Amino acid sequence: VKKLLALAVVALPLIRDPRVDDFPLSTYPMFAEPRPTTLAMDYALGVTASGARRMLSPQLAGTGEVLQAYALFDDAVRGPREGLQRLCTESAARVAADDDYRDVVAIRIVTGRHDAVDYLVRGTIGTEVERIRCQVLR
Amino acid sequence: MRERLVALRILIGTYALVYTLARFPEIVAVTRLPESQFHPRVGIAFFWVDPFFVIAIAGTTCVLLVMFILGWRYRDISGLTALGLTFTFSYRSAWGQIFHTENLLVLHIFALAAAPAADREDTGKDYASWVKLLAALTVLTYVGVLPADVDRVPASAAGGGAFLPLLPVEKLLQRKLRL
Numbered sequence: 001v002k003k004l005l006a007l008a009v010v011a012l013p014l015i016r017d018p019r020v021d022d023f024p025l026s027t028y029p030m031f032a033e034p035r036p037t038t039l040a041m042d043y044a045l046g047v048t049a050s051g052a053r054r055m056l057s058p059q060l061a062g063t064g065e066v067l068q069a070y071a072l073f074d075d076a077v078r079g080p081r082e083g084l085q086r087l088c089t090e091s092a093a094r095v096a097a098d099d100d101y102r103d104v105v106a107i108r109i110v111t112g113r114h115d116a117v118d119y120l121v122r123g124t125i126g127t128e129v130e131r132i133r134c135q136v137l138r
Numbered sequence: 139m140r141e142r143l144v145a146l147r148i149l150i151g152t153y154a155l156v157y158t159l160a161r162f163p164e165i166v167a168v169t170r171l172p173e174s175q176f177h178p179r180v181g182i183a184f185f186w187v188d189p190f191f192v193i194a195i196a197g198t199t200c201v202l203l204v205m206f207i208l209g210w211r212y213r214d215i216s217g218l219t220a221l222g223l224t225f226t227f228s229y230r231s232a233w234g235q236i237f238h239t240e241n242l243l244v245l246h247i248f249a250l251a252a253a254p255a256a257d258r259e260d261t262g263k264d265y266a267s268w269v270k271l272l273a274a275l276t277v278l279t280y281v282g283v284l285p286a287d288v289d290r291v292p293a294s295a296a297g298g299g300a301f302l303p304l305l306p307v308e309k310l311l312q313r314k315l316r317l
Binding site for chain 2: 023071
């Protein structure tokens with residue numbers, strides 16, 4: 001009975017709304033839709049004194065996980081302005097403390113829209129709309 | 139077959155321990171995120187918990203996993219181990235990103251927790267069926283991916299209806315293979 005119950009519980013996502021994810025019983029919604037090559041996402045960029053853009057690591061957002069950083073920026077851009085401001089300020093403070101980013105003078109949180117193939121294969125950057133900018137104070 | 143079940147307990151338990159230890163810095167990192175970014179009701183992470191307790195539970199889970207691997211006081215600690223692991227990874231996933239790589243690990247630890255996986259000698263129990271259960275959980279977890287095909291879900295079934303019979307498995311397979 002225990003074993004049948006375990007199997008039934010694990011099979012529950014089969015009859016659940018596939019858009020509603022959970023843990024550890026998942027509907028795996030990330031496999032549920034065709035993947036367009038155009039990707040829109042929110043992320044932080046470093047800006048150097050000469051105005052060049054620098055990619056930042058997810059650790060600077062407070063997490064070592066890329067996907068978790070993605071979720072943090074997504075939440076912050078769609079949430080209250082103070083949350084976005086705090087994420088920008090905290091990221092800037094981490095940048096200030098990291099010697100690898102000593103050339104970065106400001107942080108921009110942007111919503112970028114890129115064609116994944118163009119971006120990854122041809123190095124073509126799509127459009128980026130700035131949501132907030134904050135200075136790196138040292 | 140008892141030996142196989144015991145071996146699976148040791149192997150899966152060791153994997154869970156190494157995985158949890160490797161993720162420990164990340165678990166600590168998420169406890170420092172602002173509470174406003176916490177997404178409740180993921181798994182058994184129903185509400186925000188003070189970072190001290192989250193780290194304490196994760197640390198205790200690692201100790202329990204050592205006992206789990208050794209089979210020491212198995213009946214007493216196996217359920218707690220499964221709960222500790224579920225809470226730790228539910229909490230880690232409750233910040234906007236669910237880590238699906240941890241689903242099967244947690245399910246296997248739960249199944250092992252209910253199994254006689256630390257018997258020192260054969261007591262005539264049906265050990266084989268527990269090994270089969272672990273295999274079935276592996277298959278079922280990933281078969282669950284197949285019907286997750288939103289395009290084919292009728293709007294009337296989007297709230298969680300029984301749409302599965304409408305989706306021929308071979309067509310779903312073809313579609314998945316194209317992705």
